[in-house]
Amino acid sequence: MQMLKHIGIIALNTFRESIRDKILYNIGFLAIALTLFSIVLGEWSVFDRAYVIKSTTLSVMSLSGLLISIFVGISLVQKEIQRRTVLTLLSKPISRAAFIVGKYFGLLAVVAVHLVLLTCIYYVILWITNSSPTASLLTAIYLIFCEMAVVIAVALLFSSFSSTVLSALFTLGVYFAGHLSDQLLEQVKFASRMGELHGTSSALLEKAAVVIHAVFPGLYRFNVTNYVVHGVALPDMYVFWNSIYALGYIGVFLSIASWWFSRRDFL
Amino acid sequence: MIEIEHLHKTYRSGFTMKPKLALKDVSFRVETGKVYGFIGPNGAGKSTTIKVLTGLLNFDSGKVLVNGISPRDVKSREFIGYSPEQPYFYDYLSGRELLRFYGKLVGLKGAGLESRIGWALELLHANKDWIDRRLRSYSKGMMQRVGIAQAILSKPKLLILDEPMSGLDPMGRRDVREAIQQLNRDGVTIFYSSHLLSDVEAISHRVAMIVDGHIVREGTIDEITESCGVEYHVRTRQAILESDLPRGVSATGHPQEYICADDVARDRMLGFCLSNGIAVEKMDHKRPSLEDILTEEIARADA
Numbered sequence: 001m002q003m004l005k006h007i008g009i010i011a012l013n014t015f016r017e018s019i020r021d022k023i024l025y026n027i028g029f030l031a032i033a034l035t036l037f038s039i040v041l042g043e044w045s046v047f048d049r050a051y052v053i054k055s056t057t058l059s060v061m062s063l064s065g066l067l068i069s070i071f072v073g074i075s076l077v078q079k080e081i082q083r084r085t086v087l088t089l090l091s092k093p094i095s096r097a098a099f100i101v102g103k104y105f106g107l108l109a110v111v112a113v114h115l116v117l118l119t120c121i122y123y124v125i126l127w128i129t130n131s132s133p134t135a136s137l138l139t140a141i142y143l144i145f146c147e148m149a150v151v152i153a154v155a156l157l158f159s160s161f162s163s164t165v166l167s168a169l170f171t172l173g174v175y176f177a178g179h180l181s182d183q184l185l186e187q188v189k190f191a192s193r194m195g196e197l198h199g200t201s202s203a204l205l206e207k208a209a210v211v212i213h214a215v216f217p218g219l220y221r222f223n224v225t226n227y228v229v230h231g232v233a234l235p236d237m238y239v240f241w242n243s244i245y246a247l248g249y250i251g252v253f254l255s256i257a258s259w260w261f262s263r264r265d266f267l
Numbered sequence: 268m269i270e271i272e273h274l275h276k277t278y279r280s281g282f283t284m285k286p287k288l289a290l291k292d293v294s295f296r297v298e299t300g301k302v303y304g305f306i307g308p309n310g311a312g313k314s315t316t317i318k319v320l321t322g323l324l325n326f327d328s329g330k331v332l333v334n335g336i337s338p339r340d341v342k343s344r345e346f347i348g349y350s351p352e353q354p355y356f357y358d359y360l361s362g363r364e365l366l367r368f369y370g371k372l373v374g375l376k377g378a379g380l381e382s383r384i385g386w387a388l389e390l391l392h393a394n395k396d397w398i399d400r401r402l403r404s405y406s407k408g409m410m411q412r413v414g415i416a417q418a419i420l421s422k423p424k425l426l427i428l429d430e431p432m433s434g435l436d437p438m439g440r441r442d443v444r445e446a447i448q449q450l451n452r453d454g455v456t457i458f459y460s461s462h463l464l465s466d467v468e469a470i471s472h473r474v475a476m477i478v479d480g481h482i483v484r485e486g487t488i489d490e491i492t493e494s495c496g497v498e499y500h501v502r503t504r505q506a507i508l509e510s511d512l513p514r515g516v517s518a519t520g521h522p523q524e525y526i527c528a529d530d531v532a533r534d535r536m537l538g539f540c541l542s543n544g545i546a547v548e549k550m551d552h553k554r555p556s557l558e559d560i561l562t563e564e565i566a567r568a569d570a
Contacts, residue, residue: 265323
């Protein structure tokens with residue numbers, strides 16, 4: 001109970017800190033500008049206007065959410081250490097796990113507010129342009145939020161033990177690996193079936209692809225833009241199981257981050 | 268309140284993780300209700316010891332207990348208030364907002380929190396209009412007062428202060444000194460490090476001196492200074508030729524003033540004056556100051 005209270009207080013403070021961060025406003029304004037630009041793109045494009053607006057805006061949400069998750073996320077812990085505010089905070093009777101989890105929820109709240117704001121603008125644009133705003137688009141936005149929830153946990157994990165630059169690179173690495181691991185596994189299996197890979201190299205490559213696919217979070221699961229934009233129904237319980245999937249990874253990443261952080265010395 | 272036995276701490280730094288022993292077999296105890304000064308030059312291990320006590324640093328070996336609990340246990344921090352050296356806080360908050368944030372973390376809320384903040388600010392003479400300004404506009408002294416205020420919000424049993432007087436003007440130093448003494452009268456044990464040895468001499472019940480990671484002296488101010496010997500200054504009514512002075516007595520440069528190196532030399536000098544009919548005008552003893560002893564210890568460590 002006490003720990004939950006500490007997490008809440010730290011999360012609230014992190015939220016207040018993050019919404020004063022200039023980088024957040026830069027990303028926010030860029031996202032709004034690109035969202036509005038999707039109307040122009042829809043007019044210029046040879047494709048269906050509604051399709052262009054919907055898919056562009058969902059991509060903008062995903063990209064801006066990613067930028068916030070990475071660039072604000074990696075600096076959250078590092079800033080506390082570099083500015084030495086962590087000294088007074090951790091000398092209070094709060095666990096280091098509560099610190100990490102509080103930071104996590106603080107940034108998650110920022111991303112949630114950002115996505116809610118963009119969603120409102122998105123629906124206004126769809127309504128103005130008669131682009132059939134449907135409730136199913138919310139499913140795609142919710143899954144973008146789940147994806148960002150995983151990415152923030154990754155960013156916090158890396159920033160609990162490495163520098164800001166390295167944390168950014170590692171997190172981006174996990175993001176791309178998470179989006180490409182499925183295709184990599186398919187390609188390796190396909191090449192193996194077609195006989196393009198031989199002997200031990202084939203077995204090793206296949207195993208490596210299987211390990212990458214198993215270890216890295218499959219972020220491609222959260223990208224359902226094509227389904228919802230074209231009005232294709234998602235499989236039953238897809239959102240539920242992927243929410244559980246995201247929670248599992250978040251739990252593991254935050255546990256490792258807390259464990260690592262609790263071993264750290266603060267000079 | 269604090270028990271440290273055979274504490275060792277090594278830092279590893281650089282690409283090769285080269286070890287550097289920061290604390291070497293450090294042992295001392297701080298009794299409940301005392302003001303305990305921790306002095307030493309820069310880099311001697313004062314802040315390292317303090318950070319071990321507050322759980323911010325892990326240690327290699329030894330025994331460390333705070334109120335009977337290891338600092339590795341979060342519970343040990345329920346009794347502690349800590350203000351770091353050159354405290355830095357979230358500069359987008361005002362001083363009062365910052366105190367509310369820390370107050371909530373130690374379980375205070377509502378009217379109780381507000382009245383505790385008022386009490387802490389009053390004690391540190393910080394209940395002024397600047398407390399509602401953003402911290403980024405604060406001077407070093409204001410920051411130091413807010414740092415100590417957040418440390419005492421929980422009314423801790425043990426207050427640990429790292430260089431609490433640094434950055435303060437003479438008025439600020441006096442305020443902090445008085446606050447420390449008031450808290451101690453209220454039963455709070457105080458453990459603090461400082462470079463300002465005159466303040467340490469004025470308010471500490473006991474002192475530990477650390478040089479190069481070793482505790483080189485420990486005790487009350489009297490115990491420490493007496494252990495380094497006492498000089499006696501004797502002033503006579505008439506001058507004595509230097510060649511006539513008894514063994515262990517030397518001239519000071521003043522024609523009628525002499526220094527006796529110890530009690531034996533003092534007795535010889537008094538006997539000499541008595542037998543030669545020389546009147547003694549004044550005699551007093553002079554102990555070395557903490558500064559003298561610390562300087563001597565640093566020179567010894569460097570040698």
